[in-house]
Amino acid sequence: MPLVRIDLRRGKDSAYRQNIGRVVYDALLSVGVPEKDRFQIVSEHDAGDFLFDADYLGIQRSDDLVIIQITWNEGRTTAQKQALFKAIAEGLHETVGLRREDVFISLVEVKRENWSFGNGIAQYAV
Template sequence: MPFTRIALRAGKPAAYRQALTQGIQRALIAEFNVPEDDIFMAITEHDESNFFYGRNFLDIQRSDDLVMIQLAVTNSRSEEQKKALYRRIVDNLAESPGVRREDVFINLVEVLKENWSFGNGIAQYAL
């Protein structure tokens, strides 16, 4: 059960934000074998005074269209699966809504299965 946070500059239309969630979800389905209805995402929009990033960190030229994606997932995927997920997300978002590849920043947080709760106060595993 991935949990995804997406942060971006304020002002993008609803269709753009929806394309972000759809592109990320398609990548999760394809590369992590996540069930189609296993979607938990939150988008936060930030004005210029609340959105900071290194424009040239690691010699990558970023713009104000930067999309920061943080995924919390169980720690059950291989390095190859993670790399495939990153590539698929970047490819999907480049296709729609048209995010430059340099403007996709992904942070993967791995969580032990026993640290998930699904709404009833006790950990349950959706295996």
């Protein structure tokens, strides 16, 4: 049920982008998302269209910043969310060499009935 949007500056190769998607998916699996529930959109942006504060909250970000927005069902604990954030940041650091400071994650929580995976049906509606 997660829908993941991954945004980064233009210029990284396909393998880099694919590896980011894989790391995010693996991290989601580690906090209980079902297998095969992978829906991701990766978007590249020119520098003029990818704007961010390089030192908000004292975190020094570079032009390699990756912004990850995950829309998923509400109900997970703070500990699960923290584990997800850590798994993504560590996984990206280990897999593609991305600095942990350059991993920005936003969670959007929605009610289960707000999804349709096809056929015009709200599969999770009770």
